[in-house]
Amino acid sequence: MKKKADTGGKRGSITVEASIVIPLVILSISAALYVGMLLYQKALLQSAAGAAAEAGAAIWAAGSLDPVSCRPDSGLGSFRLYRRMYDGDRETRLKRIEEYALSLASRNELVKSEETTVEAVVRDYIIFRRLEVKICKYYNIPLGKFMKIFGGSDKVRITATAVSTVNEPAELIRNTDFIIDLERKLEARFPELKKVGDKTRESMNELKERLERFVD
Numbered sequence: 001m002k003k004k005a006d007t008g009g010k011r012g013s014i015t016v017e018a019s020i021v022i023p024l025v026i027l028s029i030s031a032a033l034y035v036g037m038l039l040y041q042k043a044l045l046q047s048a049a050g051a052a053a054e055a056g057a058a059i060w061a062a063g064s065l066d067p068v069s070c071r072p073d074s075g076l077g078s079f080r081l082y083r084r085m086y087d088g089d090r091e092t093r094l095k096r097i098e099e100y101a102l103s104l105a106s107r108n109e110l111v112k113s114e115e116t117t118v119e120a121v122v123r124d125y126i127i128f129r130r131l132e133v134k135i136c137k138y139y140n141i142p143l144g145k146f147m148k149i150f151g152g153s154d155k156v157r158i159t160a161t162a163v164s165t166v167n168e169p170a171e172l173i174r175n176t177d178f179i180i181d182l183e184r185k186l187e188a189r190f191p192e193l194k195k196v197g198d199k200t201r202e203s204m205n206e207l208k209e210r211l212e213r214f215v216d
Contacts, residue, residue, distance in 0.1 A: 052101035
């Protein structure tokens with residue numbers, strides 16, 4: 001009788017231990033799988049942002065509106081010769097790039113997102129432009145309501161950002177020629193402006209000589 005009682009006690013303790021350990025093991029495996037899927041989503045978003053940034057920079061240099069084909073628009077009327085100075089299609093291009101990035105980020109998803117935001121921005125610098133594409137997605141966390149009780153969040157945010165330089169040397173040359181021609185006309189009309197221009201050119205030449213001496 002004593003041996004039977006001991007055997008029953010061991011079985012009972014094993015059952016209690018199993019009821020505690022097995023759920024923890026299952027939760028650990030599920031958490032590892034979910035983290036792996038989120039890492040995949042991060043790589044997917046980064047790839048989509050990079051592809052959208054490259055395509056967006058290409059259409060910006062080509063004067064196109066279609067990031068999928070990256071072909072210039074048909075007809076000379078739709079092409080903006082001096083779009084570096086004034087681009088009426090700027091917002092349209094940015095919207096097309098955002099839509100393209102969103103379509104790329106939505107392909108082959110393993111986890112469905114609850115919210116997605118895409119932002120495309122073109123930053124103008126002195127001699128070049130840079131296109132930045134940012135994709136942000138929010139995913140629900142399993143047992144998120146339980147996390148909220150302790151002040152945590154029930155969602156996880158994944159962000160991907162990509163940058164691409166707009167390569168348009170021909171446009172830069174055209175704009176520079178346009179500015180030089182305009183300057184000459186203004187100097188011919190306003191002699192005082194020519195004096196200011198001469199002083200500016202002298203200062204730039206001195207700076208150039210100093211830089212050359214420093215490099216040598």
